[in-house]
Amino acid sequence: MPEQPPYLRVADLLRRRIADREWTPGDRLPSRAQLAQECGGVGENVIRRAQELLISQGLLEGRAGSGTYVAEPRERLRVVRSQCREERGEPPFRADMSVLGKHGTWESSTEAKVPAPAPVAARLGIPEGDLCVRTAYEFLADGKPVQISTSWEPYSLTRGTLVVLPEGGPHAGKGVVGRMAAIGITVTHAVEQPEPGHATAEEATLLGVQRGALVTRIQRTYYSDDGRPVETADIVVPAGLCEIVYEVPVSP
Structure with a gap:
């Protein structure tokens, strides 16, 4: 050896x-x-x-x-990835943290009409450079960062509607499934691709971890009932702070 x-x-x-x-x-x-x-x-x-x-x-x-x-021992939070989370009405992250006895909140920053880079365009099935609404999120448990993500939605899908800004208007904070339902789009499933990685300097600063710390990167894309991608996101979860669990529904 x-x-x-x-x-x-x-x-x-x-x-x-x-x-x-x-x-x-x-x-x-x-x-x-x-x-x-x-x-x-x-x-x-x-x-x-x-x-x-x-x-x-x-x-x-x-x-x-x-x-x-x-380092002082830190509790690893259990992050559940499940279709069932979307069916409970409450924002999934807040529901997960509530189960753990923690207060889940998030901060966000949205930019409208951002040209889609090639990888994002491919995942959304749109031409490179098409306009998107991009939202950066920092998710907090009891005020401490535990996850970050960047979400992309085709601007052509939501422009002129009350849900064009994910965290603005009467449907703010309801998540992709709830917001799309408000404009008549039924989201039926999501595809997630997790991969191990290391935190960049910017990610480490946002998450409060060391640069190069182990993270799990998740590419998630939501699809409507006609197979159209309606949102895609890049999610970063620090391995030292969170354990990721997938809940898979089983038909009776």
Whole structure:
């Protein structure tokens, strides 16, 4: 078998020392130079990579200008992806957080008439550059960020209606299914494609995690009863803060 990369070996050593309670939550780790000596004389760059890995896994946390610390245990929230969520009337995220005893809210920013980039246009089945309504969301549980997403809807679908702005007007905050129903469009299903990834600098800032932290990226597209895509979104969920569970309905 190929030899384990040095930074993975060091990460295992640090993980073991934390498990043995040599360091406990809130403790500051020794300097990289000292750890490099303690770990067999490896380079400080190896220590840095090992620490970054453990930070992305939620075991350590970096504090600017202060050092690296053992992270306090954080509860991972259970995020349910389910068709049934759309049928309960209440916004799905708020309903999920309510089950966990938390207050779910979100902040949003909408831009109308944004040209669709090629990947988004392909998912919506429209020509590249067609105008869309783009909305950026930051979802919060008890005021702390747990998920972000960017939603795209064809402007030609909702222009001139009361639902053209997802978070404005009488149907604000009702979600895609409820808003589309208000203009006579029946949404029947969604397709989701989850993939693992690492947080960009911007995503890390919004989510309050370390740059490069493990995340799950979900491409979601809603379809109407005639097969037309009516909305697509890019959702980012930090792996260290949330566990994703899919609920699949079964016909009797």
